Amino acid sequence: MTKFFTLLSREIRSYFYSPIAYIVLVFFLLVSGVDFYFQVSFMNQRAVEYSVQEAFFNSVFFWFAFVLIFPLITMRLFAEEFKLGTIEPLMTAPVRDLQVVLAKYFGALIFYVILWIPTAFYFVIFQAVTHEPAGSSTGAYLGSYLMLVLLGMFYISIGCFASVLTRNQIVAAIISFAVITLLFFFGLVQFILLDVGSETRQLLGYFSAIEQMGTLSRGQIDTRPIVLYVSMTIVMLTFTYQAFQSRKWRL
Amino acid sequence: MIKVENLTKRYAGQTAIENLNFEVGKGEIMGFLGPNGAGKSTTMRILSSFMPPTSGRASVAGYDIFENSLQARTHLGYMPENVPLYKDMRVTEYLEYRAALKGVPHRRMNERVGDVKELCGLKEVEKKLIGALSKGYRQRVGLADALVHEPDLLILDEPTSGLDPNQIRQVRELIRNLGRQHTILLSTHILPEVEMTCSRIIIINRGKIEACDTPENLVSQMRTATGVRLEARAGNDDGIEELKKIPGVKDVSLTTDGDWQVFSLRAEAGADVRPEVFRLASDRRWAVRELSQRKATLEDVFVEITHADEV
Numbered sequence: 065m066t067k068f069f070t071l072l073s074r075e076i077r078s079y080f081y082s083p084i085a086y087i088v089l090v091f092f093l094l095v096s097g098v099d100f101y102f103q104v105s106f107m108n109q110r111a112v113e114y115s116v117q118e119a120f121f122n123s124v125f126f127w128f129a130f131v132l133i134f135p136l137i138t139m140r141l142f143a144e145e146f147k148l149g150t151i152e153p154l155m156t157a158p159v160r161d162l163q164v165v166l167a168k169y170f171g172a173l174i175f176y177v178i179l180w181i182p183t184a185f186y187f188v189i190f191q192a193v194t195h196e197p198a199g200s201s202t203g204a205y206l207g208s209y210l211m212l213v214l215l216g217m218f219y220i221s222i223g224c225f226a227s228v229l230t231r232n233q234i235v236a237a238i239i240s241f242a243v244i245t246l247l248f249f250f251g252l253v254q255f256i257l258l259d260v261g262s263e264t265r266q267l268l269g270y271f272s273a274i275e276q277m278g279t280l281s282r283g284q285i286d287t288r289p290i291v292l293y294v295s296m297t298i299v300m301l302t303f304t305y306q307a308f309q310s311r312k313w314r315l
Numbered sequence: 316m317i318k319v320e321n322l323t324k325r326y327a328g329q330t331a332i333e334n335l336n337f338e339v340g341k342g343e344i345m346g347f348l349g350p351n352g353a354g355k356s357t358t359m360r361i362l363s364s365f366m367p368p369t370s371g372r373a374s375v376a377g378y379d380i381f382e383n384s385l386q387a388r389t390h391l392g393y394m395p396e397n398v399p400l401y402k403d404m405r406v407t408e409y410l411e412y413r414a415a416l417k418g419v420p421h422r423r424m425n426e427r428v429g430d431v432k433e434l435c436g437l438k439e440v441e442k443k444l445i446g447a448l449s450k451g452y453r454q455r456v457g458l459a460d461a462l463v464h465e466p467d468l469l470i471l472d473e474p475t476s477g478l479d480p481n482q483i484r485q486v487r488e489l490i491r492n493l494g495r496q497h498t499i500l501l502s503t504h505i506l507p508e509v510e511m512t513c514s515r516i517i518i519i520n521r522g523k524i525e526a527c528d529t530p531e532n533l534v535s536q537m538r539t540a541t542g543v544r545l546e547a548r549a550g551n552d553d554g555i556e557e558l559k560k561i562p563g564v565k566d567v568s569l570t571t572d573g574d575w576q577v578f579s580l581r582a583e584a585g586a587d588v589r590p591e592v593f594r595l596a597s598d599r600r601w602a603v604r605e606l607s608q609r610k611a612t613l614e615d616v617f618v619e620i621t622h623a624d625e626v
Contacts, residue, residue: 070415081403149399153460156363156395157416158388312366 068163075171079137085175088136092129092179099125100186117187117199121208121281127274130215131244135237137176138223141168142308146231151311165305169224176216180209203283211280214293215273219244221300228307248273316341316468316498317362322371324357331357332522334371339515341467344494346513346530347502350621354522355502356396359472362500363393376467389418392461396472398453402446406437406456409445410463417464431459435489451482458489469493471501475508487512506613516613518620525620533616543580545592546572546605554578557599561591575604 079085103119106112112119120126145151154164187198187205199205219240226239251272254265269275276289317339324331332354339345349355361368362375364384373380376390401409410428419427432438435455440448445456454474461469474490475483483505491512493499503509509516510530518526518533526533547554554576558567563586570577582588589608596603 067416067418070412074412078401078403148402149395149397150401152360152365152395152399153393153413153457156365156388156391156393157413158385158418159416160385 071167207280398457
């Protein structure tokens with residue numbers, strides 16, 4: 065367990081060694097800040113039936129930035145170690161493959177959570193300035209951030225898997241971006257393809273991140289996405305672990 | 316300390332090493348020689364549990380590298396070829412990370428990391444980014460990393476490649492000192508280095524062990540044995556025929572240097588024919604300006620063993 069934390073701490077620190085962390089942080093704050101500003105301005109001009117908090121987590125801006133950050137966070141995880149050859153000293157140290165995979169995964173997940181922390185202050189500041197609550201209830205905040213963590217868990221596990229497949233970071237980024245975007249569009253099919261059967265559309269609706277975010281950000285904690293994303297994450301991490309082990313036989 | 320039995324590794328369609336068998340005893344410095352692509356790195360990567368063999372067994376410090384890989388890895392320090400390092404970490408930080416990874420307890424961390432920095436001459440660069448270090452310093456960081464958990468066994472893959480002569484000398488000195496407490500398996504292309512540091516040598520070619528002995532024995536067992544050079548004016552005598560009559564001389568060849576004749580004699584292993592050659596020359600009143608023996612070197616052994624099938 066000590067070794068896991070040693071690995072984990074290096075993974076988290078390694079984001080901050082490279083400019084990637086700062087660029088992603090700035091890019092993300094910029095986009096989410098502009099998103100927040102736009103939502104508030106929009107609501108100032110007309111009457112709407114949702115809160116600032118709901119609007120923030122359901123805007124086009126938000127989703128646009130959202131799918132972009134995962135390839136950026138995950139592309140280097142394994143690919144860089146393969147490319148630089150640092151995988152050799154790493155795996156000849158007495159560590160288990162599983163420890164390495166989990167340390168890399170949780171390192172990325174923790175960095176992702178760090179990325180979101182500043183956005184919580186938007187709501188605090190909003191409340192301080194306007195003396196109006198930004199969200200309809202505490203549950204709405206919890207629900208939104210729960211959904212963020214769930215989606216993050218799953219999408220980062222996809223990025224992990226993409227990175228373990230190649231020694232080229234760009235290839236890893238393209239794979240994870242394509243898969244995540246496709247999954248995301250999958251959830252949109254129910255709004256677009258009106259000629260498919262209602263069962264199919266309902267089924268696809270279960271996978272719709274937008275739909276789920278809509279529900280959770282209102283404060284309705286639905287357990288179905290929790291089960292879906294936790295189990296999908298475990299599946300992707302199992303794939304990652306298997307692919308990581310297979311390197312020995314491919315060498 | 317290392318025991319290798321019938322170790323074989325095949326990559327897609329090609330055999331990297333085939334049926335290797337050798338042992339390295341405690342306290343030995345074993346040199347691993349062979350041309351590029353002979354299978355040295357493959358063997359070392361297998362021993363360090365980086366990749367599994369296709370068949371065969373190997374154990375390190377009594378632990379099977381496959382069944383007890385973690386224990387085996389705990390007991391060995393491995394320095395890969397070209398020393399890949401995290402370039403964005405600082406020297407001390409990297410060594411502390413590696414020490415923790417290899418199970419050095421927290422209370423001994425400062426002591427161990429301090430010791431290896433001292434030993435490998437890294438004190439003056441301890442706060443620098445590894446990416447900013449010269450090749451020689453990076454090599455030393457790799458060595459410090461291999462040593463930080465006080466392993467019983469060191470496996471060093473070309474520890475002196477890419478270094479300048481001064482650095483090579485420093486690293487060689489370091490390895491020789493380490494040999495007092497550690498068992499070492501090292502690979503290299505620099506033959507004088509092996510002769511100076513290693514107690515035994517394995518020569519590997521095309522995945523097979525061609526020779527395994529002490530450097531002295533390898534040299535003395537060479538088929539070409541020793542050569543004697545005689546520069547003389549033999550006048551009207553047939554020098555070649557006369558010299559061939561000397562017992563122990565196997566072969567004589569002749570070249571000329573101006574009006575001097577240069578005879579190259581090949582003598583049987585262990586035989587010193589120089590006194591006989593001198594007597595012959597003085598009996599016949601040949602003018603002699605040089606009589607010398609050329610000792611076979613490890614380089615001759617290496618070339619003979621690894622080129623025999625190509626030439």
